[in-house]
Ligand SMILES: Nc1ncnc2c1ncn2[C@@H]1O[C@H](COP(=O)(O)OP(=O)(O)O)[C@@H](O)[C@H]1O
């Protein structure tokens with residue numbers, strides 16, 4: 424197994440984390456399952472990983488880890504906890520930051536509090552090689568703020584026609600607001616890998632033609648009953664069934680994630696939370712049609 428570190432060092436010799444948002448057009452396509460298990464697989468590839476649960480309506484990273492957070496980002500925003508205090512260590516070596524509902528209202532309303540979050544984020548983001556953000560589905564302002572705060576975006580798609588058309592709508596908006604984002608597509612719940620590949624080729628063809636951009640193929644994850652069994656057992660499938668087909672598929676995707684071009688310098692427009700806040704205040708989805 425490769426032990427190559429993917430992160431780069433900036434002029435102050437700090438690691439620059441790769442910040443990756445996982446999203447989709449439609450809910451229930453497997454974002455959380457993918458995020459949690461990919462976080463574990465990246466950590467097995469020697470990456471120090473933080474996973475942020477930014478699905479503010481249906482956040483359930485904690486459920487998949489079988490842990491319950493004592494505090495969330497809301498406690499930080501209210502000033503009763505520091506950001507570092509709410510980061511939960513999971514038994515699997517991956518750290519976890521629960522956002523949960525209410526966050527967006529506060530981020531929108533209280534600038535000085537958010538500023539202190541962004542400052543705190545500046546302190547600890549360099550502890551990680553990869554920060555994975557499990558976002559909500561669909562093109563709401565809150566989801567898009569978390570998605571557009573970064574330039575590496577994984578869109579999870581299933582063969583279901585509504586998942587495909589909603590994913591296209593999502594990619595279109597990402598491209599409209601962030602035309603230099605790297606967008607990786609992962610085909611989930613497919614019968615076999617070939618179906619996943621042809622789903623990617625079809626989607627990429629349409630994206631090439633109508634949006635004049637290209638997607639990166641992350642890979643396919645087959646529809647695997649062992650995923651469902653693990654979710655019911657509240658244990659990541661990587662731990663419960665490490666040799667299952669879905670895990671082997673996700674191992675390949677993790678290696679591809681590490682091959683994405685890395686950022687060489689700290690972005691000039693502030694850190695991740697600064698950008699989420701800026702997007703939240705400036706996004707105007709009116710007139711955006713799918
Ligand atoms: N590859 C897969 N094979 C079988 N079931 C899957 C697979 N990926 C996800 N699921 C199941 O689909 C459901 C929704 O997954 P989840 O990760 O919660 O989706 P999302 O976060 O996109 O809403 C869960 O019950 C999960 O176990």
Ligand SMILES: [Mg+2]
Pocket residue numbers: 454455456478481482483
């Ligand atoms: Mg989810």
